[in-house]
Amino acid sequence: MSANLASLMDLQDVDTLLDQLKHKREVLPERRSLADAMNVARSLDRQLADLTSQRDALVARQAELEAEIESATARVVMIERRLYGGEVSASRDLQAMSEEVDHLRSRRATLEDSELALMEDTEPLDAEIAKVSQLRSDVDAEITRISEALAVAEAGVDAQITEREGERHRLAEAMPQALLAEYERLRSRLGGEGAARLVGDSCTGCHLRMPATEVERIRRLPPGSFANCEQCGRIIVH
Ligand SMILES: [Zn+2]
Numbered sequence: 001m002s003a004n005l006a007s008l009m010d011l012q013d014v015d016t017l018l019d020q021l022k023h024k025r026e027v028l029p030e031r032r033s034l035a036d037a038m039n040v041a042r043s044l045d046r047q048l049a050d051l052t053s054q055r056d057a058l059v060a061r062q063a064e065l066e067a068e069i070e071s072a073t074a075r076v077v078m079i080e081r082r083l084y085g086g087e088v089s090a091s092r093d094l095q096a097m098s099e100e101v102d103h104l105r106s107r108r109a110t111l112e113d114s115e116l117a118l119m120e121d122t123e124p125l126d127a128e129i130a131k132v133s134q135l136r137s138d139v140d141a142e143i144t145r146i147s148e149a150l151a152v153a154e155a156g157v158d159a160q161i162t163e164r165e166g167e168r169h170r171l172a173e174a175m176p177q178a179l180l181a182e183y184e185r186l187r188s189r190l191g192g193e194g195a196a197r198l199v200g201d202s203c204t205g206c207h208l209r210m211p212a213t214e215v216e217r218i219r220r221l222p223p224g225s226f227a228n229c230e231q232c233g234r235i236i237v238h
């Protein structure tokens with residue numbers, strides 16, 4: 001085996017390892033856990049938004065009732081002031097005013113009942129909002145924890161990648177340009193494998209057997225020249 005071909009196979013081995021490391025980096029379990037936790041966070045955010053808008057609608061309705069109650073009270077105070085102020089003496093007017101006060105008081109009681117009912121409806125919503133907010137902040141803490149674990153795991157893989165890339169750089173630099181270019185071209189076309197070994201009479205790239213004459217031809221190639229597998233096209237290292 002020529003030195004160039006030996007280095008080419010070393011390069012292929014490093015590249016395969018680098019591809020594996022890059023894949024490992026993509027599928028780190030921490031990355032999956034982080035995506036899961038973020039999904040949970042998004043779902044809790046949607047629940048919170050929904051609950052909050054329900055609660056806000058009830059609170060807004062309470063404020064409207066409050067204003068109506070206040071205005072009824074103010075009107076009662078005003079009528080009673082006139083009623084007992086001595087300015088009005090006609091008994092028909094006094095009767096009408098007294099009836100309006102009764103009507104306003106009864107309306108105010110109804111409004112107060114409605115307000116109480118609204119406050120009772122708000123309580124379980126407040127409890128639910130508090131519960132979901134707590135879950136949301138627990139998930140936040142979980143996201144922080146997983147993010148830190150992911151950063152540590154990534155740094156571990158990155159250190160291995162950097163080391164292998166240094167190795168790859170040294171191997172690629174020492175290789176004839178034409179051989180390297182052919183390898184890169186095949187590698188990008190053939191799923192990351194541009195070179196394969198000849199083991200017995202089979203190519204380790206496509207696992208197909210070669211005719212004996214072809215094996216013989218490859219074995220007798222002068223140093224510095226190389227052959228491609230007739231089946232898959234990969235550079236054959238022998
Ligand atoms: Zn092959």
